[in-house]
Amino acid sequence: MDSALTAAGERRIGWAARAMPVLTAIGERFAAEAPLEGLRIAACLHVTAETAVLMGALRAGGAEIALAASNPLSTQDDVAEALGVYGVRVHALAGVDRQTYYRHIHQALDIVPDLVLDDGCDLVNILHTERTELLEGVSGGCEETTTGIIRLRQMAAEQALRFPVVAVNDTRTKRMFDNRYGTGQSTMDGIMRATNTLLAGKVVVVAGFGFCGRGVAERARGLGARVVVTEIDPVKALDASLQGYEVQPMGRAATIGDVFVTVTGNRDVIRGEHLAVMKDGAILANAGHFDVEIDVRALEELAHAVHPGVRPNTDEYVLADGRRLLLLAEGRLVNLAAAEGHPAAVMDMSFSAQALAVAWLARERARLEPGVYDVPGEVDVEVARLKLAAAGIEVDSLSSDQESYLHSWRLGS
Incomplete structure (x- = not known):
C-alpha cells in the first residue's frame, strides 16, 4: 500500500465531500438506519472522488462493496487507493487496456452481488452473457447513464433482462443538473x-x-x-x-x-x-x-x-x-x-438519487418484476428539497385552498 497515494486520495475525497452536503446527510442517515445491512453490491462506476463519497454513504448503510471502473481513462489512482483503506474492494487502475478493463469487472462480480450499480451497462451485460451463474442472486440494480438505459430498455423489450433496474439517469434532477449543467x-x-x-x-x-x-x-x-x-x-x-x-x-x-x-x-x-x-x-x-x-x-x-x-x-x-x-x-x-468529470456539486444530486434508489431497491426488490423502473417521484423531490435546504433556498408551499383546487374537477373560472 502506498501511504502517500492514500493520503492524496483522502485529500481529494475530502475536497469533493465539501461540495456534496446532500449525499453527506444521506450517509449520516444511512449510518443510523442501516438500510443496506448484509447486502453485497458490485459497482461499475467512474472511480473518482465523487464516487468515493457515494461509496462511503453505501458503506455507512451497511453494504459490502466491490468497485470496478466504467472507463479506464477516468480512474483516479489515489482515490482507488484510499477507497481500499475504507473497506471497498477496488478493481481499477488508470489507463489499462480493454482486456484488463473487463477483467476488473469480472473481479468486482466475484463478490457475488445482491445488487449492482452500473454506468453504461457493461457490468449488467457481462452478468447476462458471461456470469449467468450469478443472476439468480441479483435482486436489483441501478443505471446512471443515457447509454446504459438505452441498452437496458432493449434488453427488457427482448425479455432478456433478469432483474429490476432503476433508471437513475431519467430523474428530473439528474437530467437537469448532471446531464445539462x-x-x-x-x-x-x-x-x-x-x-x-x-x-x-x-x-x-x-x-x-x-x-x-x-x-x-x-x-x-x-x-x-x-x-x-x-x-x-x-x-x-x-x-x-x-x-x-x-x-x-x-x-x-x-x-x-x-x-x-x-x-x-x-x-x-x-x-x-x-x-x-x-x-x-x-x-x-x-x-x-x-x-x-x-x-x-x-x-x-x-x-x-x-x-x-x-x-x-x-x-x-x-x-x-x-x-x-x-x-x-x-x-x-x-x-x-481530459478533465475531472462533473463538479462535485453536480454529482451530489446524481449520487444522492443513486443512494436513495439503492435503499428503495433494497426495501422493495422482493415485489419487483424484471424490467426498467423510473426512480420513485418522492426520491427525486427529496433530493431537490435537500439540495435547496443545503443552499439556503426557500420555496413556496401550497395553501389548503390551492391543494383542493388542484384535486377537484368541479371548480372552474
Whole structure:
C-alpha cells in the first residue's frame, strides 16, 4: 500500500465531500438506519472522488462493496487507493487496456452481488452473457447513464433482462443538473485542458441535442462559439433551431466545424466520409459514454501518420494532403479523461438519487418484476428539497385552498 497515494486520495475525497452536503446527510442517515445491512453490491462506476463519497454513504448503510471502473481513462489512482483503506474492494487502475478493463469487472462480480450499480451497462451485460451463474442472486440494480438505459430498455423489450433496474439517469434532477449543467461545463473543461484552444469565434458542432447536448451547446455559445447542432430527431432539431442554433446534417457541418463534440449514445456519428472533408486542425471530442461515436478506425485508415500525445490527451492524425485532425482522449469521454468529470456539486444530486434508489431497491426488490423502473417521484423531490435546504433556498408551499383546487374537477373560472 502506498501511504502517500492514500493520503492524496483522502485529500481529494475530502475536497469533493465539501461540495456534496446532500449525499453527506444521506450517509449520516444511512449510518443510523442501516438500510443496506448484509447486502453485497458490485459497482461499475467512474472511480473518482465523487464516487468515493457515494461509496462511503453505501458503506455507512451497511453494504459490502466491490468497485470496478466504467472507463479506464477516468480512474483516479489515489482515490482507488484510499477507497481500499475504507473497506471497498477496488478493481481499477488508470489507463489499462480493454482486456484488463473487463477483467476488473469480472473481479468486482466475484463478490457475488445482491445488487449492482452500473454506468453504461457493461457490468449488467457481462452478468447476462458471461456470469449467468450469478443472476439468480441479483435482486436489483441501478443505471446512471443515457447509454446504459438505452441498452437496458432493449434488453427488457427482448425479455432478456433478469432483474429490476432503476433508471437513475431519467430523474428530473439528474437530467437537469448532471446531464445539462455537468456535461456542458466538464466537456468544455476537457476540450480546453487538452488543446488550450480559444473557443470564442470557433464553429463548434454538437452532435445530439438531448439534455447533454443542450448543456454542451449552451456552454459553447456562452464562450463565444458559433454553435451548429446535428440531430436525427425532428422535435429536438426544431427545439435547437428555435433556441437560435444552426441545425445541419453532419455531412454539411463536417466541412465548416472547428470543434466537434458527439453526445448521442450511438455509434459512428462521425464517420470516414465526414473526417475526409474536415478542416485542417479540426478537434474531435466525444462526450457520449462509449468510444464508438467517433469512428476511430476510419480515422486511422485515413491517416498517413499519427503523432500520439502532441498534448496531454491529444493525438494528431495527419491525412494524405497534410491536413491534421486532433482526436481527444482516444475518442473516450473527454470530460473525464481530459478533465475531472462533473463538479462535485453536480454529482451530489446524481449520487444522492443513486443512494436513495439503492435503499428503495433494497426495501422493495422482493415485489419487483424484471424490467426498467423510473426512480420513485418522492426520491427525486427529496433530493431537490435537500439540495435547496443545503443552499439556503426557500420555496413556496401550497395553501389548503390551492391543494383542493388542484384535486377537484368541479371548480372552474
